[in-house]
Amino acid sequence: MADSNMSDVIEAYLKQILQQANEIxxxxxxxxxxxxxxxxxxxxxIKTRFNTENGYLVESKRGGGGYIRIVKMALRSEPQLIEEIKQQLPEVVSFRTATSVISTLYREQILTAHEGELILTLLSNETLSVGNITVQGQLRARLLQQLLSRLRFESERD
Structure with missing residues (x-):
């Protein structure tokens, strides 16, 4: 539990810095x-909280002069980043991953809170319950892929 709390503290610290600059x-x-x-x-x-699903690009260089660069993505103005999220989705998507993607879309004001909640209802384990967890995850992935395709199309029209 202490590790979880420390992870939250580190995440909050990095997000605070990212509020001042879109890249650190x-x-x-x-x-x-x-x-x-x-x-x-x-x-x-970094791996669990600053990934593409959560709206971040991470670049890492190891070694003596190594660093980690975290860039907050601006999804609405960059349709190719929506495409990148789409490309990085696995073929089987958990509800947790789906929630991260929808949260990012909400945070970037691509979806309203109401739209996000409706979509999460449709992507929930209860809704997609087909008796096979792998098939459930595959359906969720396909639904998210279609949503992202539509959002990308709409952002290109803007």
Whole structure:
């Protein structure tokens, strides 16, 4: 539980910096020292909370002068980034992943809160219950793919 709380603290710290600038460059070791954690804890936070599904691009360089660059994506003005999210979706999508994608679309004001809630209802485990969890995840993936295709089309028309 303490690890979970520390992950939340690290995430909040990075998001606070990202509010001031859409791009940050950090050294994994420096961040680990700042929070008295091992560098793998920083990797965990970056991998699980700053991914494309959540609206971020991450570039990493390892080694002595290594760094992690986190860029907050601007989805509405960049249809190719919607396409990138679409391309990175796996063939089987969990409800948790779907929630991350919908949250990003809401945060970027592509969907309203009401639209997001309706879509999540349609993507829920209860709605897609077909007796096979793999098929359920495949259906969810296909539905998300279609949603992203439509949103990309609409953003290109704007």
């Amino acid at each position: 460059e950090i050294r994994r070791v420096d961040l680990a020292q700042r929070f008295s954690v091992v560098p793998s804890q920083i990797n965990y936070v």
